[in-house]
Amino acid sequence: MVRRESEQADSLFDTPAEEAQQANAPLAVRMRPRGLDEVVGQEHLLGPGTPLRQLVERDVAMSLVLWGPPGTGKTTLAYVVSQATERRFVEISAVSDGVKQVRAAIDVAKRELGMGGRQTVLFVDEVHRFNKAQQDALLPAVENRWVSFIGATTENPFFSVISPLLSRSLLLTLQPLGDDQLREVIRRALTDERGLGGAAELAKPAEDHLVRLAGGDARRALTYLEAASYVAPNGAPIDVDVLEKAVDRAAVRYDREGDQHYDVISAFIKSIRGSDVDAALHYLARMIEAGEDPRFIARRLIVHASEDIGMADPTALQTATAAAHAVEFVGLPEARINLAQAVIHLSLAPKSNAVIRAINEAGGDVRRGLVGPVPPHLRDAHYKGADKLDHGKGYRYAHDFPGGVVEQQYAPDAVAGREYYHPTRHGMEARFSDVVERLRAVLRGRRAD
DSSP: OOOOOOOOSSOSSSSHHHHHHHHTSOHHHHTOOSSGGGOOSOHHHHSTTOHHHHHHHHTOOOOEEEEOOTTSSHHHHHHHHHHHHTOEEEEEETTTOOHHHHHHHHHHHHHHHHHHOOOEEEEEETGGGSOHHHHHTTHHHHHTTSSEEEEEESSOHHHHSOHHHHHTSEEEEOOOOOHHHHHHHHHHHHHSTTTTTTSOOBOHHHHHHHHHHHTTOHHHHHHHHHHHHHHSOTTOOBOHHHHHHHHTOOOOOOOTTSHHHHHHHHHHHHHHHTTOHHHHHHHHHHHHHTTOOHHHHHHHHHHHIIIIIGGGSTHHHHHHHHHHHHHHHTOTTTHHHHHHHHHHHHHHSOOOOHHHHHHHHHHHHHHTTOOOOOOGGGSOOOSTTGGGGTTTTTOOOGGGSGGGOOOOOOSOGGGTTOOOOOOOSSTTHHHHHHHHHHHHHHHTTSOOO
């Protein structure tokens, strides 16, 4: 797609055919921002003094890699950059195009640059789908600045974009839109002449449901809104029933800032704690379908892995943490599988709250003032003059003794002999229960071996 060169002031389009084509375009395309100031969200990239705004305002040659989830504005930013800098805009899709199309676009860009000095923005959507050879074909144009390359990817560019191309480009990370930002996009589409032009009205509960369904994806929000506008009876507002019919998704009663949010997450954690895997999966699905932030769910799983399982199954924390990483790297909807695996693991794992009880008891003693000075033999003895203060004197180096354990006081006098960790006999913690008893016996001189 090559952006028009006309400078007519009376029309946004070159021809009546182009105007008709735009009128029939999807709502998400019609509502694409025409300038940086119309872009919703991504303030960290578009604020005053940011690299992207400076590059646009100074109209310098640039190469960018835009990384973010679907519907966050990657294509929009590429188009707006070309508009704001008065450059030709050529779009190539890595899904359907190949090296032939890339080279043809570069050849035209070189001619334009050589004949009239006009630069070209070459936008490659889904650039991660190009193999190494295809990405290599972009390098000469990027290196010689025959084009301003902008690549869009939903995959981690450090794994999916070749290093030479990435090192010659400015990497910008886009974030999912927040609820308020999605509402702004939706309300603008309802009233703007390019959108629905006031021909449709969206009820507040339906707007809430639409925001949840969108999940931070502006394109999805506008696609669902457009579908609902076709289903709604003439003159009738779009309510939840209409929206459900349009997108075939039932509204889940769930307020991310109200009672439902807290009630469901509470039931979710208590179901895992109670080892009811089926109930836990139900609440997980309920939160996901309602548009709950998957990072919030992942954080709760990480906490639960230590709070209610702990040393009874030390691998539970690893599984929960891996699921959280998967949420960041993969995103929904696929990451729901990783979250489900973690929920199943945690639900079926043996339970112990010994870890949280241990840190709570230790913290309670500290708050009550049971601290005391560090024993002299444990203090830092690496600086000059420490020996004069008897720092480190009498310290017994554990590795010099059988088993790497020796009788010695480590805690301050105020809490010497206090025991915070009381392991259960559940799962692997039964083994640690035996270990901690043997260690305490040696440390406190109750046995010689």
